[in-house]
Amino acid sequence: MIFSDAINAANELARMVPLLGGSTSRKDYDEALMLVEYLLETQPDNPLVEMLTAKITAYEDHAPEFAAFNARISAGKNGVSLLRVLMDQHGLVQSDFENEIGKKSLVSRILSGERSLTLDHMRALANRFGIPVSVFVD
Incomplete structure (x- = not known):
């Protein structure tokens, strides 16, 4: 069935790019940033760019290390x-x-x-x- 293939592919992608799977690790965030930079230079229309930037934004909005910066921006x-x-x-x-x-x-x-x-x-x-x-x- 095609759904199971899609689900398996998504699970494998989340394993390979942990930020997509909901990781809150700074290391996984940094690696996701590097991957987005690479994709923007080589394959800017790759759908992974959109998925990663959404996760990166969510990380930046909620990570304690960005709290002071986010507060300054909103204030x-x-x-x-x-x-x-x-x-x-x-x-x-x-x-x-x-x-x-x-x-x-x-x-x-x-x-x-x-x-x-x-x-x-x-x-x-x-x-x-x-x-x-x-x-x-x-």
Whole structure:
């Protein structure tokens, strides 16, 4: 019967990629990340990408090691939180945003919550990072 073949294949896949089987191990999470990176480079349309990214997201949403980060993100403004993440990911500092936002002091005031990102800032940041403007909107 075809159902039993599908079930057996899914069980084997969960054995080979434990995060798919519900593992909460950091090692299994790290391996799943590496597998997704590999798939995105070699087979971006592979259905395993979608399955793994869903499990990775669930892990990141619930793992204690991400609790402080998740709390900071949910407590802050989305645009500013995203800007902080982009700064961390790209190794950028406040003075690196003179073309998109302005002087370092203005960037500092935005990051501290004293000022907000304007639509022009959001457009320039979206252009710089190749992402939609909407992700900066709170």
